[in-house]
Amino acid sequence: MRTRTRHLVAALVAGLMTLSLAACGGDDVADTDGFTVGLLLPSRAVPRWEHSDKPLIEQRLKELCPRCTMEYANAENDAARQREQLMSMITKGVEVLILDAADTRAVRSSIQEARKADIPVVSYDRLAEGPISGYVTVDGGQVGKLQGEALLKAMSDRGNGENVVMLNGDPTSPNAAWYKRGTLSVIKGKVTISRSYDILGWSKDNAHTNMSAAIAALGPDRIDGVLAVNDSIAAGAVAAFKSAGVRKLPPITGQDADIEAVRRIIRGEQYMTVYKPFAAEADTAAAMAVALARGEGLDDVSTTSTDSSTTEDIPSVLLTPSAVTVDNIERTLVKDGVYTVDQICTPELRRACEKAGLTR
Structure with a gap:
């Protein structure tokens, strides 16, 4: 994985969250449309996924898009189960996916299927292989x-x-x-x-x-x-x-x-x-997902770009830990x-x- 940082830095993320509201159409647009966001997390072994990330992402999605709904699944450390969950969400017609991969390689073919269905995927915390549209993590x-x-x-x-x-x-x-x-x-x-x-x-x-x-x-x-x-x-x-x-x-x-x-x-x-600043990570993922579902770019959200083994120039945010x-x-x-x-x-x-x- 290779990351190229622009002049903006992760410290600007809080401000960018405000900008993302405007980039995603503002409150007027949010009040008149809605769609389903799929959230797939990798396990219950690490408490943060269920206790912090899931509720924070759900809360921020509601703030950015009050009429939106969230479809949720946890893989419980089973890559095959997560592939099934991802394919199920594609079948149900979600507009965008936020994915923390249980196995970043195993999920590649499912991400390719999402791309064929015109469903963008935001890679959350771990960079999955395949045609990812956005990526947010902590450095x-x-x-x-x-x-x-x-x-x-x-x-x-x-x-x-x-x-x-x-x-x-x-x-x-x-x-x-x-x-x-x-x-x-x-x-x-x-x-x-x-x-x-x-x-x-x-x-x-x-x-x-x-x-x-x-x-x-x-x-x-x-x-x-x-x-x-x-x-x-x-x-x-x-x-x-x-x-x-x-x-x-x-x-x-x-x-x-x-x-x-x-x-x-x-x-x-x-x-x-x-x-690791969970709230900022969740905010960024939600902002990326809403923007992508509305067919907008991520220039107002991303602060850097990342290359995976399969995809170049993924719009990214790398946050700073303490x-x-x-x-x-x-x-x-x-x-x-x-x-x-x-x-x-x-x-x-x-x-x-x-x-x-x-x-x-």
């Missing part, structure tokens, strides 16, 4: 860099050694390789990667199994840091250490800012997570309205939240 290289930088800092602050276990994403996702490249650009040559595993399905259980294997092979005292690519995988790593009777966990990274991960950070079980540690939860997640302090700080965490400066 995966920067996600990996933030994780690598945080892990190095945590290991240095704790005076740890240099042995790292990497728990990477599902190899069927191009994002997994993107994250890994970003991480290695920071940590390569500065640590020893003692074990590296690709976690199928981004699964907590698979992460637990692989982390347990690393603990058994290396011994917990020889694991100085864990590069867990997302919060579900981090949860599996934490559970593996606890199962092995380890009380003092090494620094463990994450991604997605799941609320349970935030609570683990407050408890000291997970060092950090990466917060690292979250115990020291900046309030300045990031609470400030942006992702969670309230009351949602994060359960009764058992009140004392830890007070220590983190999170209680009123």
